[in-house]
Amino acid sequence: MELAGKHALVTGGGTGIGLAIAKALADAGAQVTISGRRMDVLQNVASPSMHPLLMDVTDPDQVSSGVEAAITARGPIQICVPNAGIAEGRSLSKMDLNFWRRTMATNLDGAMLTIQACLPSMLTTDWGRVIAVSSIAGVRGLRGAPAYTASKHGLIGLIRGLSEDYMGGPYTFNALCPGYVDTEIVTRSTVEISKRAGLSEEDALNTMVRSNRHKRLIDASEVGEAALWLCGAGSGSINGQTVEISGGQV
Numbered sequence: 001m002e003l004a005g006k007h008a009l010v011t012g013g014g015t016g017i018g019l020a021i022a023k024a025l026a027d028a029g030a031q032v033t034i035s036g037r038r039m040d041v042l043q044n045v046a047s048p049s050m051h052p053l054l055m056d057v058t059d060p061d062q063v064s065s066g067v068e069a070a071i072t073a074r075g076p077i078q079i080c081v082p083n084a085g086i087a088e089g090r091s092l093s094k095m096d097l098n099f100w101r102r103t104m105a106t107n108l109d110g111a112m113l114t115i116q117a118c119l120p121s122m123l124t125t126d127w128g129r130v131i132a133v134s135s136i137a138g139v140r141g142l143r144g145a146p147a148y149t150a151s152k153h154g155l156i157g158l159i160r161g162l163s164e165d166y167m168g169g170p171y172t173f174n175a176l177c178p179g180y181v182d183t184e185i186v187t188r189s190t191v192e193i194s195k196r197a198g199l200s201e202e203d204a205l206n207t208m209v210r211s212n213r214h215k216r217l218i219d220a221s222e223v224g225e226a227a228l229w230l231c232g233a234g235s236g237s238i239n240g241q242t243v244e245i246s247g248g249q250v
Contacts, residue, residue, distance in 0.1 A: 001029030009033045012084030014041040016183035024224035033070040057110030067117035076121035082111035083133040089145040107151035128171040163240030172239040179246035180208040182217040213248025
């Protein structure tokens with residue numbers, strides 16, 4: 001129970017990668033606040049060590065009040081995991097400003113607001129971890145998804161900037177960069193790619209599988225274990241890094 005006594009917050013913690021990270025942290029002894037926009041989803045996975053919080057990361061007031069409530073209930077947030085995000089492909093020629101802004105508001109602004117709200121409480125303690133969930137698209141271009149790619153590159157820039165700001169202290173800032181993970185997002189993407197490219201759903205899924213270097217979907221628990229590793233003993237010198245979980249070199 002290496003994380004006993006620690007309080008973690010995971011946005012988008014009710015499903016997929018966020019849920020896997022929350023479970024890994026809870027299994028290691030942390031009290032974990034899981035936030036999301038659908039309380040029924042959060043309550044379905046809640047446990048004595050995983051606590052639901054209704055919070056839309058695109059709403060600054062909700063983030064501020066939600067994080068404050070979590071801190072009041074369970075103490076300073078020492079592990080902040082801005083994970084909430086949306087993944088939707090759309091070419092530049094078919095993109096309007098509303099689509100661009102919605103992507104940025106969730107994937108980049110939402111992460112910034114979450115970290116900004118959590119950090120003051122973390123800084124009152126002697127240890128802290130910020131682990132943002134970016135994507136392989138954050139370190140390379142993703143064809144047909146320039147807005148998503150830009151948002152995930154921006155998230156890595158945010159993390160690297162913060163790592164410099166707090167360099168030398170007991171707080172680290174890193175980004176997880178998974179390839180295609182076996183989650184609901186991949187299921188939805190399979191349908192979208194199938195329709196857009198005129199492929200069967202099997203062929204559409206295989207295009208994503210082939211993009212992972214080891215030619216299989218990544219299990220969400222693999223990402224959860226990577227987050228746990230960044231919280232483990234001996235992780236203090238891992239700071240400002242991208243941890244690429246893609247089955248091979250990018």
